[in-house]
Amino acid sequence: MEASQAWQATLGQLQMELPKATYDTWVRDTKFIKHQDETFFIGVQNTYARDWLENRLTSTASRLLTGIMDGPQQITFVLQSHEEPVINREETEEDFTPISNSEAQGNFNYRYSFSNFVVGPNNRLAHAASQAVAENPANAYNPLFLYGGVGLGKTHLLHAIGNEITRRGLNVLYGSSEEFTNDLINAIRKHDTSSFRDRYRKIDVLLIDDIHFIAGKESTQEEFFHTFNTLHGQNKQIVISSDRPPKAMVTLEERLRSRFEWGLIVDIQPPELETRLAILRSKAEKAGRQVDNDILEYIARQIQSNIRELEGALTRVLAYSDLSGRPLDIDLAKIALVDFLPDIGTPDPEQILETVAKAFNLSHEELLSRNRSKSIALPRQVAMYLLREIGNESLPQIGETLGGRDHTTVMYACEKVADMLERDDHFRRQVFQIRDQLYSHQVYA
Numbered sequence: 001m002e003a004s005q006a007w008q009a010t011l012g013q014l015q016m017e018l019p020k021a022t023y024d025t026w027v028r029d030t031k032f033i034k035h036q037d038e039t040f041f042i043g044v045q046n047t048y049a050r051d052w053l054e055n056r057l058t059s060t061a062s063r064l065l066t067g068i069m070d071g072p073q074q075i076t077f078v079l080q081s082h083e084e085p086v087i088n089r090e091e092t093e094e095d096f097t098p099i100s101n102s103e104a105q106g107n108f109n110y111r112y113s114f115s116n117f118v119v120g121p122n123n124r125l126a127h128a129a130s131q132a133v134a135e136n137p138a139n140a141y142n143p144l145f146l147y148g149g150v151g152l153g154k155t156h157l158l159h160a161i162g163n164e165i166t167r168r169g170l171n172v173l174y175g176s177s178e179e180f181t182n183d184l185i186n187a188i189r190k191h192d193t194s195s196f197r198d199r200y201r202k203i204d205v206l207l208i209d210d211i212h213f214i215a216g217k218e219s220t221q222e223e224f225f226h227t228f229n230t231l232h233g234q235n236k237q238i239v240i241s242s243d244r245p246p247k248a249m250v251t252l253e254e255r256l257r258s259r260f261e262w263g264l265i266v267d268i269q270p271p272e273l274e275t276r277l278a279i280l281r282s283k284a285e286k287a288g289r290q291v292d293n294d295i296l297e298y299i300a301r302q303i304q305s306n307i308r309e310l311e312g313a314l315t316r317v318l319a320y321s322d323l324s325g326r327p328l329d330i331d332l333a334k335i336a337l338v339d340f341l342p343d344i345g346t347p348d349p350e351q352i353l354e355t356v357a358k359a360f361n362l363s364h365e366e367l368l369s370r371n372r373s374k375s376i377a378l379p380r381q382v383a384m385y386l387l388r389e390i391g392n393e394s395l396p397q398i399g400e401t402l403g404g405r406d407h408t409t410v411m412y413a414c415e416k417v418a419d420m421l422e423r424d425d426h427f428r429r430q431v432f433q434i435r436d437q438l439y440s441h442q443v444y445a
């Protein structure tokens with residue numbers, strides 16, 4: 001029992017550390033089988049997953065398990081043969097699965113529904129537009145273009161639309177733009193582009209996740225352009241998600257960009273505190289756990305910009321309590337989250353200053369200067385906030401880093417920025433973008 005929970009905790013950690021596509025593709029469906037002689041036996045669904053996990057994840061997962069179990073642990077990935085799918089990729093017809101009515105529920109993630117999507121000011125419009133499209137495809141907004149930062153619910157909404165539309169008896173095709181690209185490449189290799197086209201163009205609704213991966217890929221854009229035109233011309237619904245608006249997709253062909261802008265473009269912002277709390281409450285409830293408000297609030301204050309991380313943090317706190325047998329209180333939550341991001345590493349102060357200065361179009365010198373004009377003072381305060389929040393610097397250290405300022409000035413700046421983050425959507429988005437940039441340097445360095 002304890003070992004299976006340790007695996008759950010490890011999954012929570014991996015979910016936070018790995019890019020989403022990687023986690024979903026290779027890790028999400030693994031299953032704890034048994035723990036014997038300090039070895040975790042983890043079931044995987046096919047040989048691809050086993051090879052990938054063995055090569056890429058053995059050492060990280062063993063390290064995490066060793067930390068959790070308090071002693072060296074090994075890991076062995078075991079093929080669960082009854083779930084072995086078609087293996088010969090050359091002969092696999094459909095990487096990108098069309099969803100027929102009868103199998104609909106099985107192909108969309110039933111966990112991603114409208115009913116369990118928590119609505120707040122940050123995502124209200126995206127939720128309403130998605131619902132309108134699900135209820136009235138090709139009549140409400142076509143295409144619907146959803147964009148927002150990492151882990152803010154874009155995939156969740158796409159699946160909710162897919163679940164809903166298939167219930168209405170329509171054929172839906174869902175996949176990421178990377179899958180679209182891979183399918184296209186395979187079709188070209190097999191000299192079989194006509195069945196690729198049939199597959200993509202004989203459907204009622206196309207849901208494409210993470211379209212930003214198409215940027216810079218000319219022939220994929222070309223093919224997608226024709227797919228888009230055919231479907232749109234036949235009054236079929238298209239829903240697209242992206243991490244940025246069409247205008248910000250620099251290497252996107254103009255004719256595709258203008259088509260993305262035909263319908264409705266809606267963004268999802270990072271959630272404010274109340275929404276984060278509501279999400280945590282709903283997740284705890286679903287897990288059948290009673291968690292005090294102060295703990296949920298503590299987690300919600302720590303994790304501000306990514307709902308996947310928010311879920312991971314809750315999973316981690318619950319697992320810590322289960323594993324240690326300690327009551328679920330605020331001290332335990334602090335311990336559980338203390339090394340929440342250590343594997344990602346801490347951006348160094350210079351990097352933080354540089355990133356903030358760049359984001360606000362200032363020079364390094366201006367940021368450190370005594371100039372009090374708002375356009376410089378606010379970025380300076382953001383730098384102080386980030387040095388404290390993610391650089392883990394003390395107040396006096398931050399004062400020093402920013403050209404010899406008093407620690408009370410720094411404290412005031414941190415409080416002001418924290419307050420503004422809760423009130424001002426635009427500002428929150430800006431600051432979180434800087435934060436994401438800093439972390440993505442760390443993660444992918």
Ligand SMILES: Nc1ncnc2c1ncn2[C@@H]1O[C@H](COP(=O)(O)OP(=O)(O)OP(=O)(O)O)[C@@H](O)[C@H]1O
Binds near residue numbers: 119
């Ligand atoms: N408003 C919400 N209510 C409940 N759960 C949410 C909400 N928004 C996101 N989530 C959950 O957060 C997790 C991450 O969401 P999702 O995968 O949809 O993000 P995403 O925007 O597609 O991220 P990425 O940019 O990495 O593809 C999912 O488990 C999802 O169910």
